[in-house]
Amino acid sequence: MLDLLQSLADGLLFGAIYSLIGLGFTLVFGVMHKINMAYAAASLAGAYAGLTLIKLAGLPAWAVIPAACAAGALFGVIIYGVCFKLIPLSHPLATLMSTVGMLLLIDEIVVHATDGMPVNYPTFVHGMVGYGDFMLRGDLMFVFFVALVVMAGLIYLLFNTRLGLATRAVSQHPVAARLCGISLDHVNAVTFTLSGGLGGIAGALIGSAVGMLSPLLVAPLTVKGLIVTVIGGLGSIPGAIVAGLLVGAAENLFQFFRGVTERDIYVMLLLFVFLVFRPGGMFGTDPARS
Amino acid sequence: MSHARVCAFSAAIALAAWTMPGSAIAQERQVKITGFGALSGVVRSFGVNSKAALEAAADQINKSGGVTLGDGAKGKIVIDYHDDRCNAEEGISVLRRVASSESLVAVAPTCSNVAEPMFGIMQKKFGDAGDTGLQFPVFTDVAIKIGLAKISEWAFRNVPNETEMYGTLFRWIKETKPDLKTLYGGVEEDFAHSRASWYAVMKEVAGKEGLQVLGESKWLLNDTNFSNQAREAKKASPDIMAIAAHPFTTCGMLKEMARQGVRPKLLIGLTSSSSMETLQGCAGEAETIIIPTSFAPINADAQAAAAAVSKYNGSLDLHSGAAWENVFILKRVIEAEKVMAKPDTLQADREKIRAGLAKLAETDGLLGKTKRTPDREAVKPYLFVHAKSGKWEVLHTPSL
Numbered sequence: 001m002l003d004l005l006q007s008l009a010d011g012l013l014f015g016a017i018y019s020l021i022g023l024g025f026t027l028v029f030g031v032m033h034k035i036n037m038a039y040a041a042a043s044l045a046g047a048y049a050g051l052t053l054i055k056l057a058g059l060p061a062w063a064v065i066p067a068a069c070a071a072g073a074l075f076g077v078i079i080y081g082v083c084f085k086l087i088p089l090s091h092p093l094a095t096l097m098s099t100v101g102m103l104l105l106i107d108e109i110v111v112h113a114t115d116g117m118p119v120n121y122p123t124f125v126h127g128m129v130g131y132g133d134f135m136l137r138g139d140l141m142f143v144f145f146v147a148l149v150v151m152a153g154l155i156y157l158l159f160n161t162r163l164g165l166a167t168r169a170v171s172q173h174p175v176a177a178r179l180c181g182i183s184l185d186h187v188n189a190v191t192f193t194l195s196g197g198l199g200g201i202a203g204a205l206i207g208s209a210v211g212m213l214s215p216l217l218v219a220p221l222t223v224k225g226l227i228v229t230v231i232g233g234l235g236s237i238p239g240a241i242v243a244g245l246l247v248g249a250a251e252n253l254f255q256f257f258r259g260v261t262e263r264d265i266y267v268m269l270l271l272f273v274f275l276v277f278r279p280g281g282m283f284g285t286d287p288a289r290s
Numbered sequence: 291m292s293h294a295r296v297c298a299f300s301a302a303i304a305l306a307a308w309t310m311p312g313s314a315i316a317q318e319r320q321v322k323i324t325g326f327g328a329l330s331g332v333v334r335s336f337g338v339n340s341k342a343a344l345e346a347a348a349d350q351i352n353k354s355g356g357v358t359l360g361d362g363a364k365g366k367i368v369i370d371y372h373d374d375r376c377n378a379e380e381g382i383s384v385l386r387r388v389a390s391s392e393s394l395v396a397v398a399p400t401c402s403n404v405a406e407p408m409f410g411i412m413q414k415k416f417g418d419a420g421d422t423g424l425q426f427p428v429f430t431d432v433a434i435k436i437g438l439a440k441i442s443e444w445a446f447r448n449v450p451n452e453t454e455m456y457g458t459l460f461r462w463i464k465e466t467k468p469d470l471k472t473l474y475g476g477v478e479e480d481f482a483h484s485r486a487s488w489y490a491v492m493k494e495v496a497g498k499e500g501l502q503v504l505g506e507s508k509w510l511l512n513d514t515n516f517s518n519q520a521r522e523a524k525k526a527s528p529d530i531m532a533i534a535a536h537p538f539t540t541c542g543m544l545k546e547m548a549r550q551g552v553r554p555k556l557l558i559g560l561t562s563s564s565s566m567e568t569l570q571g572c573a574g575e576a577e578t579i580i581i582p583t584s585f586a587p588i589n590a591d592a593q594a595a596a597a598a599v600s601k602y603n604g605s606l607d608l609h610s611g612a613a614w615e616n617v618f619i620l621k622r623v624i625e626a627e628k629v630m631a632k633p634d635t636l637q638a639d640r641e642k643i644r645a646g647l648a649k650l651a652e653t654d655g656l657l658g659k660t661k662r663t664p665d666r667e668a669v670k671p672y673l674f675v676h677a678k679s680g681k682w683e684v685l686h687t688p689s690l
Contacts, residue, residue: 003521010517017514108330115335118538118571128549137517137549210514211545212571214538216332220512255518260508261479 015248022228030235046072047203076196233284327400342604360628
């Protein structure tokens with residue numbers, strides 16, 4: 001029983017990583033109704049760049065978070081410029097394909113820069129907390145805390161600032177928003193900068209939690225980020241947080257009961273269950289079925 | 291000089307050059323060796339190092355006169371390297387392309403999951419007219435999963451024999467640390483080499499050496515969360531923990547074991563993890579891990595080869611060391627079999643190389659003599675290294 005509880009708790013905490021990635025996907029979708037497939041790759045690239053920056057500047061380990069945030073924001077703007085601004089948004093598949101291309105490009109640049117070798121990443125929070133044999137990882141609790149703070153910050157930004165008002169207006173009715181004098185280009189660029197910065201932080205925290213960075217992380221984080229976004233509800237910020245925790249916990253439980261080789265089958269089944277019975281996700285609105 | 295005289299004079303010079311052995315024109319004959327492996331993707335470092343080793347070895351041979359061909363002419367080795375992205379379809383496609391080129395032999399591939407299906411499309415038995423499989427010699431440097439060369443008589447490998455290495459390692463452990471009785475494994479379930487190394491090699495030979503195998507924890511190549519697996523290992527409480535995984539997940543598991551306070555008395559790693567990747571990823575957690583390997587720069591030849599390869603932006607390790615050795619072995623075979631390296635003798639030359647490789651009973655390696663087995667595999671000299679203060683240090687040299 002203790003093993004089961006421990007597995008559940010470990011999964012929940014690890015799910016905080018998925019939540020952070022899911023937040024970035026959902027933020028862009030919420031505003032532009034487009035999926036940025038390159039998000040996880042850019043987040044990890046931000047984490048790599050942050051680490052390189054602090055090594056070059058001789059800064060302390062904690063500085064990797066703001067450095068990764070800045071690098072991630074820059075990558076966000078670049079992705080917006082290359083994959084969205086220059087691509088006809090009216091075509092439903094154009095931005096999807098351009099961001100898939102960007103994902104592969106970023107991934108291969110990182111592979112070539114590092115020769116695919118894992119890079120040791122600084123850990124900010126050490127140790128475990130718990131009682132007896134039941135232990136919780138301090139670094140994952142920190143990630144969980146950061147995810148909650150980011151969620152609160154985003155909700156505040158969206159519902160209590162002029163920028164948030166403009167963002168929601170663009171999200172709900174871009175044409176009306178433009179008629180009100182809101183620059184779509186500006187709002188979209190700010191959204192990508194924000195999500196990119198958030199991605200940089202997520203990448204740094206993932207590197208810290210895993211203990212290293214490797215291009216191997218890109219594929220699973222992209223897949224899990226998308227699953228979290230769909231299960232949480234496309235565009236829903238609280239949904240991304242809750243779905244991230246749910247997917248993390250479910251993944252660990254499936255592994256506990258059925259083994260690692262069957263684990264991902266059940267995670268995908270969970271996704272299909274949502275797509276069939278609740279296509280809008282936990283916190284989204286159900287899209288009309290034709 | 292009239293036009294007719296110029297033509298006659300030129301023709302005479304050309305004829306003289308053509309018929310004179312060792313002439314400038316003959317010296318330009320090329321011995322094409324094609325390498326391929328992963329130059330992109332997460333195992334790119336393997337391809338980068340193999341390419342550098344092939345080019346450095348070819349350069350050394352060419353600078354010392356090249357290869358003596360069947361008619362006494364000198365040939366220069368030309369290395370061409372392709373990317374198969376560690377993908378079976380890509381590997382097969384590259385092999386087909388290479389086989390239709392002027393290349394005499396390939397040194398490839400990086401990944402066992404490429405080697406296995408790739409050898410499958412090659413002619414199984416040499417000379418079988420009913421088998422239309424590719425008739426092209428491949429001399430593998432990296433793909434290490436046991437027993438692959440038996441798939442085709444055109445396949446040869448110069449990779450370490452893991453059964454031999456781990457057998458000796460467990461015997462050595464039994465002799466030097468008799469208090470260690472139990473073994474637990476950690477295995478990357480979705481990677482061919484890791485799986486084969488645990489289930490068919492480590493687990494088998496450890497049992498034969500009298501160690502009690504308590505079981506194994508499993509994970510996948512892309513996994514990042516090892517909490518369940520580390521807890522399983524903690525419950526098993528083994529004396530020895532053997533991790534059959536590549537550096538990324540080896541490091542992930544070692545870090546999680548450190549967090550959960552799983553401290554076996556001895557750690558053993560996968561042959562391929564005795565590389566800089568492991569030390570870059572988790573030098574602290576990997577401290578004292580013991581890995582059998584077929585390369586370490588412990589003598590003048592190995593050190594010189596490592597220096598030569600580093601000039602080509604590569605690093606010499608057990609895999610790229612084999613690529614280096616393969617070029618020298620091929621030089622010996624080409625000279626012994628009187629390969630001509632002419633366009634009209636291409637298939638005959640390939641068959642000569644295949645025959646020459648099949649005849650070899652022993653080859654020279656960087657650490658000493660390598661025995662060749664009838665099933666076209668190698669039994670290479672090996673040693674045990676362990677991670678110490680962020681470096682690989684030689685711990686024991688059983689076969690040197």
